[in-house]
Amino acid sequence: MDIVIKNQKDYAKLFQIIYKGDQSESVTIHLYNQFLNPSDILLLSQFIIIQLQRIGKVNLKVQEPKVKDYLIAIGLFEFCSSNFLEPTEIKEIESYTAMPIRRVNRETMNYYISKTQEFFQSYCIKKDLGILNITLSELINNVYDHSKSPIDSFVFSQFYPHSNEIKIAVSDLGNGIPRTVNSYFNNKGWNQVSQEEAIKWALKLNKTTESLPHNAGRGLDTICSFVNANKGFWILMSDQIRMEGMQSQNNFSQNPIEYFIGTVIEITIKVVNLEDQEIIDTIDWDF
């Protein structure tokens, strides 16, 4: 089966195959995109992993030479290899100022985040990159606390020197936020809500589906606060909803990718707005 990908909407073809669970046919992806964001990289990676698990083979043909060079460098083609084993050690991709695509879980999260911070610090001299620690750990924790993803969480991050931005993306193929929230509502005997309302509920401080005893529903609220303070922006896609968060406003729309499964979140951090590194001896709580 040949699948043509020219824009974001076309990822629906990949999700449709995952959704139907078709294990009979080998897939060849023909990629025509001129540019790929970190979230694009993860959506492709997820599909490839699922296909490899199901039928042991997937082909990726990239039409644009520059895009092909990029995908080779960041290791996407290695994922296409059926005998690929993720190396324990992370090697940064200096030619594209990127970290390699990784499947990250709670055991490897600390290593991945510290390597990412260390690598980007060399491009963001004297900048306080603590926002990376917070956003990445919140996103990865969310996958493990809520999503029940069959493939762990996928992570990809890159520094863009021209725009002076860092983009990080985390994805999973789990239940998605709307379904998780409505399942919780159902267990509580509460009325079901629309997918948009479910995500709005999850974004509010201290709203939690109580998936763990110490889960207090602060992950998404924390991400929102730090991204707003940085004047950055974030895009969330989960089930049928797409949300774009910028300057304290969250705009919701229909997810352009039909059959979407799970959640992908991409955060853009403006390096120029990060504070300089400093040590504060005492916190003034100033309530």
Next chain:
Amino acid sequence: MKIRLTDIVADTYTNSSGYVLYTFLKSVLNKNEIIELSFLDAAAPSSSFLNSSFGSLIDEIGLENFLAVVKPRETTSTQAKMLKHYIQAFKNGTASA
């Protein structure tokens, strides 16, 4: 008593590490000393880590007592912001771990 966070926990992201800090703080609280907790060389903490450490302790002894006894020291700007963001929710009376 001055304690360095990196001497107590391996990371500042997970509930399990947060619980290690909570257990440690509980054990030294009995000595009736002010605990100066240095964040030097530690990563900015996640809300999961704080829920299982500070949040659990605040639930037990109350915010006022917690702030009187546990004093974060030597933080980065982001760490300070995260701690303020976290504690502010308790101050507003909207939080429960």
